[in-house]
Amino acid sequence: MDKKQHIFLLEDDLSFGAVLKSYLEINDYEVTWVDDGKYAMDKFRAGDFQICILDVMLPNIDGFTIGSEIRKIDTDIPMVFLTAKSLKEDILKGYNLGADDYITKPFDTEVLLAKIQAIIKRQSTETLADETIFTIGSYEFDSKLRSISRGSEKQKLSPKEADLLKLLCQNKNELLSRETALNKIWGEDGYFTARSMDVFITKLRKYLKDDPHVEIKNIHGSGFLLEVPD
Numbered sequence: 001m002d003k004k005q006h007i008f009l010l011e012d013d014l015s016f017g018a019v020l021k022s023y024l025e026i027n028d029y030e031v032t033w034v035d036d037g038k039y040a041m042d043k044f045r046a047g048d049f050q051i052c053i054l055d056v057m058l059p060n061i062d063g064f065t066i067g068s069e070i071r072k073i074d075t076d077i078p079m080v081f082l083t084a085k086s087l088k089e090d091i092l093k094g095y096n097l098g099a100d101d102y103i104t105k106p107f108d109t110e111v112l113l114a115k116i117q118a119i120i121k122r123q124s125t126e127t128l129a130d131e132t133i134f135t136i137g138s139y140e141f142d143s144k145l146r147s148i149s150r151g152s153e154k155q156k157l158s159p160k161e162a163d164l165l166k167l168l169c170q171n172k173n174e175l176l177s178r179e180t181a182l183n184k185i186w187g188e189d190g191y192f193t194a195r196s197m198d199v200f201i202t203k204l205r206k207y208l209k210d211d212p213h214v215e216i217k218n219i220h221g222s223g224f225l226l227e228v229p230d
Helices: 014-026 037-046 063-073 088-096 109-124 126-130 159-170 178-186 191-207
Strands: 006-010 030-034 051-055 079-083 101-104 133-136 139-142 147-150 153-156 175-177 215-219 223-227
Touching: 006 014, 006 037, 014 030, 014 109, 030 037, 037 063, 051 063, 051 109, 063 079, 063 088, 079 088, 079 109, 088 101, 101 109, 101 178, 109 175, 133 159, 139 159, 159 178, 159 191, 159 223, 175 178, 178 191, 178 223, 191 215
Parallel strands: 006 030, 006 051, 051 079, 079 101
Antiparallel strands: 133 139, 139 147, 147 153, 175 223, 215 223
16 A cells, blocks of 8 residues: 655644545545644654645744745655635745745635645656656657657647647656746736736647547646547
8 A cells, every 4th residue: 555645734724734634535645734833843853744724824933934944954845725715925935945836815725726736646657747658548648859749740839839738748747736837937017927828728629629538727827638538
């Protein structure tokens, strides 16, 4: 049996923290929950974690400070920040610390779970980052040559189209959040870049339309899912 993925959860709201911990455990994760920033680093050092979920607004020491301290110990561990604030400055601060995602309260726990699954899958398949050839149903995508081929037909992609499709392939059948795609490819999560990404998604759908089993789904308010049968 595979070892359970261990989540480091930092959340000061006792009711919400207890509910979130139980929900994640029901979904087969091991969870260490800390409700005060001043105890966070001792708990983190004592454990072996695969992902951090950090509330920003905490007593004594805020989540950004904890995230920064964690980065000194583990430069690669994924981080998801939770906050009731939606200020651009806070969101950028989180991403500058190397956040994988940033979720504004209130949020749907199923969406958080989907994001955690996508992040952990990406971490566990890091070799995909070096992979250049992807099979998408009846299509073959060469990310290095930026081309999609099906039989004798070949479609050349722009650099942004290729980057976005590669990211979708690396998260195949998993949620790719809008924020992750925008920050990884465009370097910012803004209105105009989001509209630009929507245009690229439309183009990618057109390129893949001849295979009825392949679909790029829009998960409303969350992101995209490249659905390909195994």
